Every structure is written in structure tokens, then in C-alpha cells.
Amino acid sequence: MKSKELNFDGLIGPTHNFGGLALGNLPSSKNQYAVSYPKKAALQGLEKMKQLHLLGIPQGIIPPQERPYLPALRKAGYEGDDQQILEKVAQNDFKLLLQCSSASSMWTANAATISPSADTQDRRVHITPANLISQAHRAIESDQTTKILKMIFFERRHFVHHPRLPNHESLCDEGAANHMRLTPQAGHQGVELFVYGRHYENEQSPMPAKFSARQTFEASKAVALTHQLDESRLVFLQQNPKAIDAGVFHNDLIATTNDNFFLYHEEAFLDKEQKMKEIQEKYAQFSSKPACLIEVKKEMLTMDEAVESFLFNSQMITLPDQSMILIAPLQCENSRAKEVINWVIEGDNPVKNVHYFDLQQSMANGGGPACLRLRVVLTEEEYYQIHHSFILEKLHFGLLEEWIKKYFRDEIHVEDLKSYEFLCESRQALDKLTQILNLGSIYSFQ
Known part of the structure; x- marks a missing residue:
């Protein structure tokens, strides 16, 4: 059956700021407390979506999450009305306020891991939202992400929704940013590649020295198991600890795949030669031609240059004429x-x-083109069984551009996050967005 790949981009929210919350994310740390430009950020993200739509690529959208997120502050023990809670947390724990105000849900590559029906034993699309427990500001995203994904992929005959993995350090899961796939063509069976940073149970496993590894082998294995993936078409790769210490906090900063093409840095993985051989052997089960594996040598591009440029976070796209292009950051x-x-x-x-x-x-906060999108391969039948309010058509781009220009501030200082007026502005913006996209009430304040 003919299939297509969709990209669900995260729409950048009105609280886009540089809180410097992400340990191991070098741009995030470098730009901590800098002035941010939410209107510009959202328009930049929307322009990428628009151009891919014009190239003939089905373009989905995932709305920003509610920020500042007061339900999390209430769970943390703060009481009173919204204004009182905001004032108390701003005075007593500004970092907590930053964590509950981050617009990081824009990076939907971390929203979930999704396996297409061609790969799974029951021939359904399997979806597991990431728990993101390695970072406090991202761990609060999972409930809303789960809600939205269940809205988009609502039809049970075609889609299976698994709960996020338990919130335990042995099962740290960062979603599709550590998941790749090689296949002759969208819709065919493929080899799914799960990339992890450390073995939780194996203390002898190589570990980074400077930054913590966010994804565990145990989490990757659990997702692969629940998705009913055949072991003969499954490969687990460990990140090179050197890469993590250089700022490669997710695999999608140092390697990427699209259809039969795999681009990776020479220093991306441990046991590289053995793993590339395993990939080709498993790929050969369903293709007479080997996968196209392209290694970028460190002499061509150092690890530091790869991290700074976000080259490997380019979005790889197959156009309707079956040619491939790179969507690269400036x-x-x-x-x-x-x-x-x-x-x-x-x-x-x-x-x-x-x-x-x-x-x-987005780049100044550590997210390039591929960070901003969650890719999903669907058959034509599956495509017609999703909630199409989340699929962008030509009309949407003008409406969303007007919405951004009307409701987003030109600039934000982190101190602005303390303002009750700003909270109200953000809620007003999100409320209007649900009307534009015809989503109904999806936020706690509605």
C-alpha cells in the first residue's frame, strides 16, 4: 500500500525564552538569560512548515503547551489564585518558574517514538510518548503530549498508544531524537535503529565524563519491545561518550537517516564498524541493494564544528519525485x-x-530543523484516519502568521515571566489558536 511521511512540527509558543535549563546543551547554556524574540522564533518555525508544504510534503502541527504551567506549580505546593501563585514562585524559586515556563515542547522530535505499521507484528502504528525525565522542564510535557497524540491518532484499528515508560532513571527516554529508520522506501519494512547513551544496569559500560547521557539502553529496549518489532530488523547503537561530552545531547545532532540513506559523523557511535555491518546485514533481508551509509570524517568536520553548525540536525526529505533534499540551518x-x-x-x-x-x-536554545519535527510514516488508509485539524493547509499559514503577529511579544526578558499580565497574554494566545485550528478545549485554563 502506498505510504507517505508526515512531519508534525512543534509550533513555537509565546513564552519562548532562554532559561538555560538544559544541561549538556551548549547553546542553551551559552545564551542563558539572553533576551529572546518569540515573535521572530514562531515566524521562523512557521516559515519552515510553509516551505515544506509548498514542496509537497504533508505538514502537521503540534500546538504549544500551556506555559507558565500553573498545575505543576500547584503540585509543587504553591496555593492561591493564579496571580498569587505566580508571585510566590517568582519570589521563592525563580528556577522552578523558568522550568514551568519553557517553550521546549516545540522540539517535537522528543515528543514520542513512533514505529510505522510496516515494521510492527500487528501491522498497526505504535506510539510511545517520551517521559523526558532527565530534564525537569521537559518532564512536565508528557501528559499534554500524550493527550495531543491521542487526539491526532484517534482511530484504534490503526494506532496503538502505549503509556510513557515509568519515571525511573533506568528508563530515561528522549523519543524520536534517538530513533532512526532505514528502508528502501516509505511504506516498506525497515530496520529501526535505537540509539542510547548508557547502560543503566552495566556499570562497566562506557560513560561520558562531563555531561550525563540522557537515553538509557533499557528505555530503548523497552520501547522496541512494546512496539512489537522483530529483532531481526532492529539495531541498538551506543553513542560515543566523547560526542555527548562535546554537546551531542541527542543522537539527531550527530546522525540522521531518510529512506535508504544514513549520514553520520565518524565519532558518533561506539563499535561503529561492527554496527554498520549489522545494519547492512539486516537491511539485506528485504533489499537487494545495500543501504547508503555516508560517514563524515573528523578531518572534514570536527565534532565541535558538527555541534556548532547543527549539520546532522538537518531535516532530510524525500520529495514527491523521490529525490532527496536537506533542510539545513542557515x-x-x-x-x-x-x-x-x-x-x-x-x-x-x-x-x-x-x-x-x-x-x-530555536538554534540559540539548542534545536535545529530536525528537532522541530516528529516524523510519522502512514499508509493512505491510516492518513485518512487521523484528526485533520492538525494538518496544515494553504489557508492556515496566513491565519497563523496573523495570530503570531497579533499575540506574540517582540522580545522577552526572563523577568517578564514573573508577570501575571504576561500569563494572561499567553493564555489568550493559546485560546485563540484552538479556535483557528478548531481543536476545542485542550488546555487546563479553558
Whole structure:
């Protein structure tokens, strides 16, 4: 059956700020407490969605989460009405306020892991929301993410929703940012690649020295098991601890796949030669041609340059004519990463072009093009069984642009997050968004 890949981008929310909350995320730490520009950020993200739509790629959207998130503050022991709670937490625990005000749900690559029906034993799409427990500001996203995913993929004959993994440090799960897939073509069976940073149960396993590894092997294995994936088409790869210490907090900063194409840095993985051999052996079960594995040597691009440019966080897209393009951040055009991109395009592989996008506001917080999207492969029948209020059509882009320009502030200082007036503004913006997209009441304040 013919299939298509959808990209569900996170719409950047009105509280976009630089709280510097993400340990191991170098841009986040570097820009802590800098002035942010939410209107510009949201328009930059929307422009990427619009251009992919114009290229013929089905484009979905995931609304921003409610921020500041007062239900989390109430669970933390703060009492009173909304204004009183905001004033108390601003005075007593500003970091907690920052954690409950982050717009990090924009990076939907961390929303969930999704396995297409072609790979699963029961031939249904399997969905597991990430628990994101390694970072406090992201751990509060999971409930709303689960709610939205169940709204989008509501039909039970085609979609299976698993609960997030238990909130235990042995099961730290960061979603699709640590999940890849190789297949001859969307809709065919594929080899699913799960990337982890550490073995929780094996103390002898290599570990980073500077930053903690966010994804555990145990979490990756649990997701693969619940998704009913065949072990013969499954590969687990461990991140190189050196990469994590260099700022590769998720695999999608150092490796990426699309259909039969795999682009990765020389220093991305441990046991690299053995793992690439395993991938090709398992891929050969359903393809007479080997997968196209392209390794970028450190002489071409150092690990530090890869992290700074976000080259490997480029979004790889198969166009309707079956050619591939890179959706790369503008930073790649002004660095040695451009030489690597040109080398890839000129090589013997499916990638034939590149489009550069200005995503500076997201990048300054540690998220490039691929961070902003959750990719989902669906058959035509499955596609017609999803909630199409979350699929963007031509009309939506103008409406959303007007919405952003009307409701988003030009700039935010982190001190603005203490303001009750700003809380009301943010809620008003989200309430209007649910009307534009015809979503009904999805937020706690509605």
C-alpha cells in the first residue's frame, strides 16, 4: 500500500525564552538569560512548515503547551489564585518558574517514538510518548503530549498508544531524537535503529565524563519491545561518550537517516564498524541493494564544528519525485559544514539539493530543523484516519502568521515571566489558536 511521511512540527509558543535549563546543551547554556524574540522564533518555525508544504510534503502541527504551567506549580505546593501563585514562585524559586515556563515542547522530535505499521507484528502504528525525565522542564510535557497524540491518532484499528515508560532513571527516554529508520522506501519494512547513551544496569559500560547521557539502553529496549518489532530488523547503537561530552545531547545532532540513506559523523557511535555491518546485514533481508551509509570524517568536520553548525540536525526529505533534499540551518551555509553538504550532494547518493532556513531563535536554545519535527510514516488508509485539524493547509499559514503577529511579544526578558499580565497574554494566545485550528478545549485554563 502506498505510504507517505508526515512531519508534525512543534509550533513555537509565546513564552519562548532562554532559561538555560538544559544541561549538556551548549547553546542553551551559552545564551542563558539572553533576551529572546518569540515573535521572530514562531515566524521562523512557521516559515519552515510553509516551505515544506509548498514542496509537497504533508505538514502537521503540534500546538504549544500551556506555559507558565500553573498545575505543576500547584503540585509543587504553591496555593492561591493564579496571580498569587505566580508571585510566590517568582519570589521563592525563580528556577522552578523558568522550568514551568519553557517553550521546549516545540522540539517535537522528543515528543514520542513512533514505529510505522510496516515494521510492527500487528501491522498497526505504535506510539510511545517520551517521559523526558532527565530534564525537569521537559518532564512536565508528557501528559499534554500524550493527550495531543491521542487526539491526532484517534482511530484504534490503526494506532496503538502505549503509556510513557515509568519515571525511573533506568528508563530515561528522549523519543524520536534517538530513533532512526532505514528502508528502501516509505511504506516498506525497515530496520529501526535505537540509539542510547548508557547502560543503566552495566556499570562497566562506557560513560561520558562531563555531561550525563540522557537515553538509557533499557528505555530503548523497552520501547522496541512494546512496539512489537522483530529483532531481526532492529539495531541498538551506543553513542560515543566523547560526542555527548562535546554537546551531542541527542543522537539527531550527530546522525540522521531518510529512506535508504544514513549520514553520520565518524565519532558518533561506539563499535561503529561492527554496527554498520549489522545494519547492512539486516537491511539485506528485504533489499537487494545495500543501504547508503555516508560517514563524515573528523578531518572534514570536527565534532565541535558538527555541534556548532547543527549539520546532522538537518531535516532530510524525500520529495514527491523521490529525490532527496536537506533542510539545513542557515549556520551551515556560513561554515565548513557547507563543504560537507556540497560533498554529499555531489556524491553517489540520493541527496540532490539543499535548502537553508533561518531558525536562529530555536538554534540559540539548542534545536535545529530536525528537532522541530516528529516524523510519522502512514499508509493512505491510516492518513485518512487521523484528526485533520492538525494538518496544515494553504489557508492556515496566513491565519497563523496573523495570530503570531497579533499575540506574540517582540522580545522577552526572563523577568517578564514573573508577570501575571504576561500569563494572561499567553493564555489568550493559546485560546485563540484552538479556535483557528478548531481543536476545542485542550488546555487546563479553558
